[in-house]
Amino acid sequence: TRETLERTLAQLDGRGYASYKQLHGSYDLGSCQLAIDHVQVDPYAPPSKVRAIVDRATSDLPKELIDTPAHRVAVADFLTRRFRDAIDRLAPRPSGGGGGPISIGAPGQQVLARTSVLIADDRVEARFQVELPAAGRRALGRNAARLLTETVPAIVEASLRHANLDAEALRRHVELYLDQEALRSALPERGLVAFVGDGAVLPRRSGDSDLPLTDGATVFESPPSLRVSFDLPSGRSVTGMGVPAGITLIVGGGYHGKSTLLRAIERGVYPHLAGDGREWVVTSPEAVTIRAEDGRAVTGVDISPFITNLPAGTDTTRFTSTNASGSTSQAANLVEAVEAGAALLLIDEDTSATNFMIRDQRMRHLIPADREPITPFVDRIRPLHNERGVSTILVAGGSGAFFDVADQVIALDAYVPRDVTAAAREIAASDPAGSGVEAGSGPAAARSGPVFDSSLPRIPTAEALRPRGKGKPAKARGRTAIQYGHETIELSALAQLVDPAQTTAIAHILDRLASRLDGRLTLAEAVTELYRQIADDGLDAVSPHTGHPGILALPRRHEVHAAVNRYRELALRPPR
Ligand code: ADP
Ligand code: MG
Incomplete structure (x- = not known):
């Protein structure tokens, strides 16, 4: 008492x-x-x-x-x-x-x-x-x-x-959350992967703040050709820009708000508070930001759709590196994301390796295809959608190479979006030489048949997450790192990891996965089982403690995969 x-x-x-x-x-x-x-x-x-x-x-x-x-x-x-x-x-x-x-x-x-x-x-x-x-x-x-x-x-x-x-505030909080989630679930039946509501405030107060810019923000207004409306459970109706599945290009001059739009879409995988400005920016839950991340470790990833015939004869169907380059790291990030179930890739030119994205005609002439290990993304973006159903939203202000493959092109002009698809198509048709795409240009492009269906399952060994000498549980260090045995798992490249409490949960999840892996389950299967348990028993279930579980927030399974894949001692069973 x-x-x-x-x-x-x-x-x-x-x-x-x-x-x-x-x-x-x-x-x-x-x-x-x-x-x-x-x-x-x-x-x-x-x-x-x-x-x-x-x-x-x-x-x-x-x-x-x-x-x-x-x-x-x-x-x-x-x-x-x-x-x-x-x-x-x-x-x-x-x-x-x-x-x-x-x-x-x-x-x-x-x-x-x-x-x-x-x-x-x-x-x-x-x-x-x-x-x-x-x-x-x-x-x-x-x-x-x-x-x-x-x-x-x-x-x-x-x-x-x-x-x-404040009972009314509570009711509105719940209602807003349910409306946002209802809109998210309604995207597929409308053929959309993302939605940006009219009136949204996308820019943030500063580079290190997640609060809305209050002074001088241009509010979002959808281009008429992409305008859609949703009737939501509360009775509210919202109107804005629907981004269709497929390949969407965001273009526009420097500083006209391209990255800001993409970043808002990337955060749209989560519901936002009233007043945030991004309440009605709602994205497919399976959207993953893909960027170059040179220096990261890669273990046994099939990056052969993008990279083959490396100079030292490295096997790129099971690519392993302790120090990946810009292009190989971006290829690995992409292939891993698809393995984890990504349905929408978000890519910004600002954080991409140019040689991963495109190769222009002059370079294609100078360096013969058999001397260039990389088949650029521009040649793979279409097969990725056709073969795997993976859509892409791509910011590309510096190159028209993607005009030929884009389903829609959105231009930002002083933060105001316009649908310029027709104009881009016309340019592409009248100037095929300016295209970055050339069938059969790279060694991988020369393969016949599907490009993305050959990946062998990645099966971690039973000890993959139990390093020798690791007496202590995994421990989050802020939002962007996890101490695991002697290694630090570096997570600062994960743009969609938003809360240190998610990182703490990922640390516990790594320990759970460690005891689940048996040399037979693939990483994806092990993660799926764990998320089923979380759905049944709640997030408390990942905590090693009884009673008080600690301060945890639910991470997406994509970020869990990303953490495992960045673990430098990850060991996979050799393929049979
Ligand atoms: P880009 O990627 O096209 O070069 P950014 O998205 O980085 O441009 O935006 C450039 C600047 O403009 C940033 O400081 C950003 O905060 C600001 N900004 C972006 N969108 C808006 C907007 N709708 N209203 C006001 N400022 C904005
Ligand atoms: Mg930018």
Whole structure:
């Protein structure tokens, strides 16, 4: 009970920090139950993990708002944000700056499935972290008592009880989320891979901010020829630009907003908050950004559709490198993404290897096909769609090479899109020599039959993710790296990994995969099994901890594949 907790804390006031250990346990505070699942060993260790549990009856969330798993994702996101607001109000850092002693993660502009708030049949649980107060290495038991028995219940009261929430804001939050997800599921039946709503604000405040540009942003307005409308479950109807499946080219002068549009589409795989500006930028969930990433490791990837006959006789059907070049890394990224189920590739000239993308006629004349290992993407973009159903949205302001293969061409002029497909076709027809495409130009192009169907399955060995000497679990270092055994898995090239809590979840998922791999399952099969379990048991299921699962957010399976593929000690079973 509250008294037990207060008494214990009063007793350990002024004693060594380690005496906090005895707090481990569960306490009935009246308005909520407090479960202290993990107590930090010293003031500098990762903070203690605490759950606050409220009866469903007490929390009183309307039943119709928590009907389905999708509803619960949206409600949990809302409650997490209100919990964080209450922390800022009731438990700020004494100096005012930075985070206070209590934290629940920092959800950004996206709405993701998270472990921070659990909505179960009988209860609502907040999972947060507390830095137990210290003076030097002594426990400040009385301060801790105030924090845990007064501040925490006040935060819980403000954020988990329906009566204390803005009910209308909550309803709108859920409605917006469900509308966005409904639009996403409706894309395929309309033959679309992405949608950008009229009125959207795509540019961000700065290169290191995900907040909308507020001053002087040109709002999005769809070109009439690509305009489509959707009627959504809430009764709302939205109109905007539909990007059809197939090959879409985004062109336009430098600084006219091409990359900004592509980046918004790339983030459109996630739902966004009201006011973000990208609420109605909605993309196929299977969209993956492909870029050059020289220096990455590649293990056993069939990049032969793009690269064959390397000078040293390297086998490109099982390409392995500790230090891939710009073009080979981009080819590997693409083939791996398709293996992971990508249905839409997003490619920006700014982050591509030119020799991977195109080769012009002069170069084709100077360097004979049999001396050039690369068949550029411009020759492969069409087979990729015809053979594998993979669409591409490509930003190419510097070359007209893709005019011949594009299904639609969108030009940005001072941030305003126009459909210039007809003009581009005319140019392509009147000037075939300017084309970058030439059948039979590269050695791979000379192969007859399909280009993309030959890949052997990639089967990791049973020990593939269990490096020798790896005693410790995988550990996320911020959003962009995972420490795994002696290796660091570098993830900064993954544009669609948006939250450090996703990276933490990927680290746990790697440990789960490690024990699942048996030398028979392909990587894709192992990941699929794991995601089935997450769908059944929730994201908590990937955590190694019972009780408080840690601060996790659901990553896409694409980013899980990407992390495994970037692991430098990944070992595959040799093909038979
Ligand atoms: P490009 O890729 O065509 O060279 P960018 O997308 O990088 O251009 O955009 C150039 C600049 O214009 C960036 O600073 C970006 O934030 C800004 N910008 C992009 N779209 C808009 C818009 N719709 N309204 C205002 N500024 C924008
Ligand atoms: Mg650009």
